[in-house]
Amino acid sequence: MASRAPKTGVSVETQLRERIRDLEAQVKMEQSARKAWLASEERFAMAVRGTNDGIWDWTVGTTDVYLSPRFKELLGYSNNELTNRFVEWETRLHPEDKACTLEALNAHLDRDQPYDVEYRLRCKDGNYRWFRARGRSIRNPDGTPLRMAGSITDITERKEAMRALAESEERFALAVRGANDGIWDWNILTDEVYFSPRWKAMVGYEDHELENLFPTFESLLHPDDHDRVMQSVVDYLEGRLEGYAIEFRFRHKDGSYRWMLARGIALRDATGRPYRMAGSHTDVTEQKQSLYALAEGEEQLRLAKQAAEMANRAKSEFLANMSHEIRTPMNGILGLTELLLNMHLSPEQRSYETLVRQSAESLLTILNDILDFSKIEAGKLELDEQEFRLRDAIGDTLQSLGVRAAEKNLELACHIEPGVPETLVGDIARLRQVLVNLVGNAVKFTHEGEVLVDVKMEALSEGHVMLHFSVKDTGIGIAEEQHHKIFEAFTQAESSTTRHYGGTGLGLTICRQLVEMMHGRIWVESTPGAGSIFHFTARMGLITAPLPCKRPEPQVLHGLHVLIVDDNATNRLILEEMLKGWQMIPTSVPSGVLALELLGAPQGRVFRxxxxxxxxxxxxGMEVSRRAQLLLGSDAPKILMLSSAGHIMELAHASHSPVGRVLTKPVKQSDLFDAIVELLGLCEEYELGDTCPFHPLPSKPLRPLSVLLVEDGRVNQLVATRMLEDRGHAVTVASNGREALDMFAQESFDAVVMDVHMPELNGFETTSAIREIERASGGHIPIIAMTANAMMGDRERCLAAGMDDYVSKPVRSGELYRAVESFTTIPLSARGGTPPCDMPDPLEPEPDSVFDAAAFRESINDEDLMRQLIEIYPEDSEDMLLAAETALRANDRAELHQAAHSLKGLLGNYSAPVALEAARTLSLLAREDRLQDAPPVLGDTIREVRRLGDALKAFAKTLPERDAPPTDQ
Structure with a gap:
């Protein structure tokens, strides 16, 4: 700055003072400026320290650059680890970013273009991070840059987010281009909609042919669907629907309509207001057409099903009618034949009657086969499982076939392995049906030799046993190619078989289906001319408590020597196994000659x-027996004759016969045991008990009944009347329902046997009328349906109509007796009638029907034992009655059966027929699960048990007093 010139006329001193003042003012200005600069520097330093960005300040043209501590920290360094030199920044630039970054820096310095650039810097750990750098330069008056300062901001996270967003958008774009569905994205605020190219192509348009606006969507909706779809959109957006998914029709460019399935979801702001909604369209036209076709097919199927059901009903009605029409005359044939066979006939007459009965039985078998096949085919055949004794059941079954085998001189034998359980649970009737069919076929197709039934245990599991049955014969055999065909319906091994041997060809089919119902299978092994072996398996239930059976202990037979004389080796082995099971000592010979030689030898004396x-x-055998008698005299052993024919039973009772007993082969194990015990006198008295559930006839009833028989057929009237009168019952006949109602109003009856099909008023209508009368007057009379219908459900229909039991025609005498007489313990007060004048009131039975004192004395024959039995009776009987009452209240069939069974066993010791029959009936009702009929029977049982108790107390007074015990003197 140039020196100011001295003023003219002013003293030097004055000039000096002015100069001093100027200098002081300049100093103050400089001091003020410095203070301002210092304050600015302080604010800058504070800003540098406080900002999250890195600050840099470069003196242009030099290598010096100020890098703030935060700048260095962003790269992972402390303040003293990096120098403030330009090279520290330049060398850390990413190689891919260096050129463009330096270019942007020079463009700012040379042309003053904005400096705002993104680049990557290498950090201390070797990784690169993204930064955004911005700066401004300070220039000389001539525009030359002197200084440039700015900041860097870490944008790594934003860059990653942008990269991820780009990738997501790329994936979305690819998905939109590749998806089979149409994509849409609706901006609710602007009504703009993004429709993907596929969305538009689904209705036949190019991408540029449709505007991306919401009205485009509306315009394509089918008129019938428009309001429904729009309302659905509104309901979803306003929160009345949880989701948006709807089907509608969309108009195609060609004018047709396509079915679309639209699905979408809305985005909402913080207040819950929707601002955007996106989703997809799926073309479901083909599925809809398939559904229509399926619905049409289902309708056709429904109509076909209805037609099939109508056809099935027609078939069932035809079978029911056929059953009725055939069984009605068959009832007369079999019933009259049974009555005739019980009369005194000449041998020729008996032969003819037997042939008639056998022919009728054959016809009935064919009818039953057809009905069984129909039931199985309709899926309406059910197994009726109950407890049974396997050996007795099979023995009874085979004995019924013994005559047929004997007529052809065939040996019929049965072998049951010792390990097979005795008491089982299953449908014994259906098991017998399979055995009868297989054994019957074996007998039919075998002309000489034997038929052997073998039973063994195949598998044992908890609660069940799988049994393996085989029926082996020495018959004509079956060709291998026929082994599977014979189990098909209406098929036999050869076309000539039916003509030669007869039969429907249904038997083995029914056997196969029954075996499968018993969880088993059936197959055959056979060679033509060498016989056949039919195998089948069946699963049976096991029970822990065996059926009661009062018989001697097998120990009474231990060690007894027995001689077996039989020419058939199979029979000898079976008999040996039975005897060894009782620990007897058997010796076998194949001929009478050898038997006589052995009996005549010294060692022969051991045989009893x-x-x-x-x-x-x-x-x-008869000749051998006579010679043994002559040979040994009084030392001759007892002889038990085994006959395949069964026609020499009378020889066993002839006075001159050396034979003690005769049994029919195949021998039942229980029958053999009983016969041996009785023949050898090893047990004076014993009860066989319920050893076999197939007794030919029930025991005689306690008293005769008055029975009303309602039947329109004269032959059936004759047969049923004769059967009932043979048992001592009084029968009144009504020819139709109207007559029955008149008689019911005028007389009292113990039971009604009601035919179902009758003119004027059928059995159902008559039963309904009787039940209406009883509802008004009280009481309940047992009604037993008697019908020629034998189809599945007939029994249930009869019971549902108010009947109490059911027997099918042709009626067997045993079935009729059991049905009618099972109600003898139901009091007349429960039946709604009064007893006839010539019949004692069951509520006041004759004294010995409550307690037969003479029989009690004879059976016990020990006064002390009688006293003990009388003393324990009250407590034991009341405990059992309490158990029965508790079980019935709980509707527990098993417990009721157990209590009634125990009570029956107790009462059997006291010669009390009425009480015993009441307990037996209660046990039967429980076993058959007829608990609805049990309350009145339990009432009878309680009354009779307590009446017996009173009778026993009175009887005890007639016994002599016990001798007083001696006393010490």
Whole structure:
């Protein structure tokens, strides 16, 4: 700055003072400026320290640059780890970003273009991070840059987010281009909609042919669907629907309509207001067409099903009518034949009657086969499982076939392995049906030799046993290619078989289906001319408590020597196994000659019993028995004759016969045991108990009944009347329902046997009328349906109509007796009638029907034992009655059966027929699960048990007093 010139006329001193003042003012200005600069520097330093960005300040043209501590920290360094030199920044630039970054820096310095650039810098850990750099330069008056300062901001996270967003958008774009569905994205605020190219192509348009606006969507909706779809959109957006998914029709460019399934979701702001909604369209036209076709097919199927059901009903009605029409005359044939066979007939007459009965039985078998096949085919055949004794059941079954085998001189034998359980649970009737069919076929197709039934245990599991049955014959055999065909319906091994042997060809089919219902299978092994073996398996239930059976302990037979004489090796082995099971000592010979030689030898004296086959070559059993009697005299052993024919039973009772007992082969194990015990006198008295559930006839009823028989057929009237009168019952006949109602109003009856099909008023209508009368007057009379219908459900329909039991025609005498007489313990007060004047009131039975004192004395024959039995009776009987009452209240069938069974066993010791029959009936009702009928019977049982108690107390007074015990003197 140039020196100011001295003023003219002013003293030097004055000039000096002015200069001093100027200098002081300049100093103050400089001091003020410095203070301002210092304040600015302080604010800058504070800003540098406080900002999250890195600050840099470069003196242009030099290598010096100020890098703030935060700048260095962003790169992972402390303040003293990096120098403030330009090279520290430049060398850390990413190689890919260096050129463009330096270019942007020079453009700012040279042309003053804005400096705002993004680049990557290498950090201390070797990784690169993204930064945004911005700066401004300070220039000389001539525009030359002197200084440039700015900041860097870490944008790594934003860059990553942008990259991820770009990738997501790329994936979305690819998905939109590749998706089979149409994509849409609706901006609710602007009504703009993004429709993907696929969305538009689904209705036949190019991408540029449709505007991306919401009205485009509305315009394509089918008129019938428009309001429904729009309302659905509004309901979803306003929160009345949880989701948006709807089907509608969309108009195609060609004018047709396509079915679309639209799904979408809305985005909402913080207040819950929707601002955007996106989703997809799926073309479901083909599925809709398939559904329409399916619905049409289902309708056709429904109509076909209805037609099939109508056809099935027609078939069932035809079978029911056929059953009725055939069984009605069959009832007359079989019933009259049974009555005739019980009369005194000449041998020729008996032969003819037997042939008639056998022919009728054959016809009935064919009818039953057809009905069974129909039931199985309709899926309406059910197994009726109950407890049974396997050996007795199979023995009874085979004995019923013994005559047929004997007529052809065939040996029929049965072998059951010792390990097979005795008492099982299953449908014994259906098991017998399978065995009868297989054994019957074996007998039919075998002309000489034997038929052997073998039973063994195949598998044992908890609660069940799988049994393996085989029926082996020495018959004509079956070709291998026929092994599977014979189990098909209406098929036999050869076309000539039906003509030669007869039959429907249904038997083995029914066997196969029954076996499968019993969780088993059936197959055959056979060679033509070498016989056949039919196998089948069946699953049976096991029970922990065996059926009661009062018989001697097998120990009474231990160690007894028995001689077996039979020419058939199979029979000898079976008999040996049975005897060894009772720990007897058997010796077997195949002929009568060898038997006589052995009996005549010294060691022959040890035999107390001979099991003798009747039919043996050379010397038959009767001849051997006579010679043994002559040979040994009084030392001759007891002879038990085994006969395949069953027609010499009277020989066993002839005075001159050396035979003690005769049994029919195949021998039942229980029958053999009983016969041996009785023949050898090893047990004076014992009860067989319920050893076999197939008794030919029930025991005689306690008293005769007055029975109303309602039947329109004269032959059936004759048969049923004769059967009932043979049992001592009084029968009144009504020819139709109207007559029955008149008689019911005028007389009292114990039971009604009601035919179902009758003119004027059928059995159902008559029963309904009787039940209406009883509802008004009280009481309940047992009504037993008697019908020629035998289809599945007939029994249930009869019971549902108010009947109490059911027997099918042709009626067997045993079935009729059991049905009618099972109600003898139901009091007349429960039946709604009064007893006839010539019949005692069951509520006041004759004294010995409550307690037969004479029989009690005879059976016990020990006064002390009688006293003990009388003393324990009240407590034991009341405990059992309490158990029965508790079980009935709980509707517990098993417990009621157990209590009634125990009570029955107790009462059997006291010669009390009425009480015993009441307990037996209660046990039967529980076993058959007829608990609805049990309350009145339990009432009868309680009354009779307590009446017996009173009678026993009175009887005890008639016994002599016990001698007083001696006393010490």
């Amino acid at each position: 019993l001979v099991l003798m086959d009747l039919m043996m070559p050379g010397m038959d």
